[in-house]
Amino acid sequence: MLKIKHFIEQSWLLITASFFFGLLIAVTSAALSPRIEQNKINKRNRLVGALLPEAKDFVPVEGGIEIESIQGKKETVEVFRAVSAAGECVGWSFNAIGPGFADKIEVVVAVDKNFEKFAGFDVLASNETPGFGNQIKFDYFRDQFKGAPAEGLTLATSGDNTKIDSEIIAISGATISSEAVVDIISNAINQIKKQTQQKGLIGDDRQK
DSSP states (O other): HHHHHHHHHHHHHHHHHHHHHHHHHHHHHHHHHHHHHHHHHHHHHHHHHHSSSOOSEEETTTOOOOOOOTSSSSEEEEEEEEEETTTOOEEEEEEEEEEEEESSSEEEEEOOSHHHHHHEEEEEEEEOOOOTGGGGGSSHHHGGGTOOOOSSEEESSSSSSTSSSEEOOOOTTOOOHHHHHHHHHHHHHHHHHHHHHHTTSSSSSGGG
C-alpha cells in the first residue's frame, strides 16, 4: 500500500498530463472529424469525376449494399449511380477497402453502366512503401484497369502492362501491394454486381 502511495505521489504530474493531453486529443479529433470526412468526400468526388467524366451527379443506392470483406466481416458499401446531365446512367462507383503490405488500402472504383468494364480506379488512402507499393497510385499501373473486364481479374508478375485485358501486371518489387489492389477490387465488385442485379438496378430501362 505504501509503495502504491509513493508511486502516486511521485507520478501525479505524469498522470495528470497524460489525462489532459488525452482529453485534448479526443476533443480535437471530435472537432475536426466532420471536416476530415468532408475532405474525404470531396476527394472521392473529384477522383470518380475524373474516372466518369460524363457524370454530372452521383446518386447513392438506397440503404447501401452489404458485402463480406476480405477478412470475412460484413460491411456496408455505399454505391453510387453516375448520372449524366440528361439523366442517363453512365456508370457506377463505390469505395473498397482491404489489407495492403503496410496498412489498409482504400480505393474508389468506377465501372460502366452494366458493370461489364472498369472505367478505372484511384487511391483514396494508402501507406504503402514509398518508391515501391505506393506506385499503385501511378498512372502506368492504374491504366491497366481502364476498359478491362469487371470480373475475372488476375495478377501476373510479368507481361505487357499496356495490353487491356483481365491480366494485371504487378509493380516490380511490390507484388504484395499489386495483389492487394486486385483482391480488394475483385472481392467488392463481384458481390456488388450480384446484388445490384438482384435489386433490379442493372439491365432495366434506367440504364439506357
